[in-house]
Amino acid sequence: MEHLKIDVRGALGLKPEDVAVSLIVPTHNEARGLRRLLPAIPAVVDEIIIVDWASTDDTRDVVSYIRPDATVVEQVGRGKGSAIKQGLALAKGQILVTCDGDGSMDPLDMIDALNMLIVEGYDFVKGSRCKPGGGSSDFTKWRAFGNNVLTWCANHVADMNWTDITYGFNAYHRRVLPVTEGLADGFAFEIQLAARLSRSELRIGEFTSWESPRVGGESKLNSIRDGLRILRVLVHERRKA
Numbered sequence: 001m002e003h004l005k006i007d008v009r010g011a012l013g014l015k016p017e018d019v020a021v022s023l024i025v026p027t028h029n030e031a032r033g034l035r036r037l038l039p040a041i042p043a044v045v046d047e048i049i050i051v052d053w054a055s056t057d058d059t060r061d062v063v064s065y066i067r068p069d070a071t072v073v074e075q076v077g078r079g080k081g082s083a084i085k086q087g088l089a090l091a092k093g094q095i096l097v098t099c100d101g102d103g104s105m106d107p108l109d110m111i112d113a114l115n116m117l118i119v120e121g122y123d124f125v126k127g128s129r130c131k132p133g134g135g136s137s138d139f140t141k142w143r144a145f146g147n148n149v150l151t152w153c154a155n156h157v158a159d160m161n162w163t164d165i166t167y168g169f170n171a172y173h174r175r176v177l178p179v180t181e182g183l184a185d186g187f188a189f190e191i192q193l194a195a196r197l198s199r200s201e202l203r204i205g206e207f208t209s210w211e212s213p214r215v216g217g218e219s220k221l222n223s224i225r226d227g228l229r230i231l232r233v234l235v236h237e238r239r240k241a
């Protein structure tokens with residue numbers, strides 16, 4: 001596939017040893033999603049880390065068949081945020097990208113994110129389905145409403161202009177890692193991180209992304225339970241501000 005050859009770093013004359021890119025993917029029973037995701041990862045990614053929580057499907061076999069070079073680790077804690085923190089701690093790259101394993105995200109979208117980090121000097125960029133050029137074929141009316149409410153609350157708390165606070169496709173420069181310490185272990189992790197970063201001196205931005213419905217398997221998100229947890233974390237962030 002031609003797009004696999006796209007290499008922001010190579011175009012700048014940089015080598016993997018200058019700017020290595022690690023991709024972290026949290027998974028729980030995502031064999032079908034990984035069959036779509038793994039073959040589409042662009043060549044600029046040097047290291048793939050799958051942080052798996054107790055999968056009982058073929059998740060591990062799919063990884064070892066399609067990307068035998070990937071590292072698969074068993075999650076130590078619980079929750080998506082905890083899996084991401086574990087992956088970030090293991091990753092060796094200077095640029096760290098997180099992406100869901102359910103096949104809903106197009107890893108090619110990370111090219112814009114890498115461009116922003118490597119060329120334009122951003123420290124953290126967050127994928128957005130709500131900026132022009134982005135979108136989702138997985139938004140029901142209720143999901144879009146919930147996302148808008150949480151994005152509005154987060155912006156209110158953090159005095160920022162995020163357009164899509166709940167989306168989990170993010171790219172970090174290693175400099176950002178200290179900010180992740182002590183953040184939530186569940187789905188609130190990414191929202192809390194976005195709130196903290198917006199109060200920091202770090203340079204943050206958004207890249208556009210298109211989301212498809214998950215390819216198979218089951219959602220781990222409980223809109224009400226996780227939405228309430230996110231709101232609680234946002235209130236906590238407001239008190240700290």
Ligand SMILES: Nc1nc2c(ncn2[C@@H]2O[C@H](COP(=O)(O)OP(=O)(O)OP(=O)(O)O)[C@@H](O)[C@H]2O)c(=O)[nH]1
Pocket residue numbers: 025026027028029030051052053075078079080083099100101102138168214218219220221
């Ligand atoms: N390791 C690990 N991965 C998790 C955990 N919870 C969710 N994930 C993974 O995190 C990613 C996002 O979870 P999803 O269930 O797709 O959440 P979502 O994208 O908000 O919801 P859907 O649109 O319904 O898929 C997927 O790759 C999940 O397998 C967890 O506790 N541990």
Ligand SMILES: [Mg+2]
Pocket residue numbers: 100102104214
């Ligand atoms: Mg998903």
